[in-house]
Amino acid sequence: MKNSEPEKFGAHSRRTFFKTIGAATVTAAAARARTMAAELEKANDERVIGPNAAPVTLKVNGRTVRLLLEPRVTLLDALRNYSSWTGAKEGCDRAACGACTVMMDGLPIYSCQKLAIEAQGHAITTVEGLAEKGNLTSIQKAFVEKDGLMCGYCTPGFVMSITALLQRNPHPTADEVKHACAGNLCRCGTQPRIIEAALAAAGVVAERSVKTEVIDYA
């Protein structure tokens, strides 16, 4: 894939940039090289990138990855298919199901409806980034204990939504959990157990919301 030549990278090369700010400034700027570099970066921020692949730097789960991506590549696609973070799932790919939920700077978002190139400079957390040294978080453990999943496809999304909720509100009510998870769908119908898991992880004692009715057809 052919990218722009380095010297012409963006609207301002180093040369044109110095030209625009004038020679006097250049002399003065020698002592402020760091500021200048920042200024140059800022000026180049308006450069046109793509449509071919261009370098994109993402911060995912505390790691920095450099990828070569077309601007149209979504964050979800970048995570799953251009890296190997497959925790976020592709369901609808239309910001409607929540399977792709990740956190961006601590806020849950749909990674399917966010361009990877836009996510640069933000801290991305996927479900893989939660467990430290293989130790599940209390929320993940609660999902296991409360059997908060059936097929499991939506689970990473729910875990991310609940993790974000408990970071802001450590002791939510069942309604607050429902509100936080309204953007996540579970086709298997495990929501009652997911809510239980969230409340259990938060140490909130709630009435058991799953009532199993045994139907006697005899």
Place this chain on the structure above:
Amino acid sequence: MNAFEYATALSTDSARSLVSDQGMYLAGGNDLLGLLKDYLVPSPKILVNIKSLPGMDAIQPGDKSWTIGALVTVAQLEHNDAIQKTFPGIHDAAAEIASLQIRNVATVGGNLAQHSRCWYFRHRDTVCLKKGGDLCYARHGENRYHSLFTGNTCISPVVSSLATTFAALDATVVVLRNGVETPMTVAELYHRAWENPLAHNSLNPGDLILRVEIPTTRPRSAYMQVSDKHAFDWALVSCAAAADISGGVLRSPRVALGSISPAPYQVQAANDFLEGKTLDDAAASAAAGMILKDAQPLESNGYKVPMAHALIRRTLMKLKG
């Protein structure tokens, strides 16, 4: 999604020149990427990220009017205590928009400029009237979510609940058009959708919503919607009302409805009728009747008439606090 170029604009001037005549602005991207993935709009040559434009992400209180920048997210609106106190209708509308994941990135400007949710428009294989075809399929097809009023043949309704609320609050939407700040009422912002089936709003290519200015003349405001689902759903009918109440009577009352017309639906006669009235169920009911008088229900959306009637009454009564 076809390939496109990408740039981040740092000033409105450069945003406009970068977007040129074949580009589109990118803010939250929720609606835009959906449109591009299904090829519902001509593929843009470039997406210009406008999220770094200065001064457009703030909520600024003022004596006579408040300013909400177009890049303020719906979540910011929802969680702003001062907004909740001063414009409860805006808070209530923001809180019901989509899901948390969407509210965290969706912007006020994008909410106002979003495209039709009509399932015929959204179907990538259907070329309906709104996409330049010959027929409005909804008119004789599945129209349970569609309009009771329209000024043209297309019956796709406006779905921006912020637009409904801003209409009731008599807000001004400031649009940058050809380098000139152009103030528009909400009615003006959607007038083209009312009369032209191809339009979703009155914005021209390259127009950029900068901010919304909301007069403080109506300290009471309310927003309510009815949806199929309790959360994360589009409104079947939404209603916003705003007024000042002094000495027990309504001053400058306004009612606007969403999801039943291509533009937020307002009837001046009903606002005039409510002026100076004591707010009670009889007055609210009479106003609702005036607003819905000319409704033209189709095969499957007739339920919206009584639903809207009830919602207007409830929303007006909510103004009492």
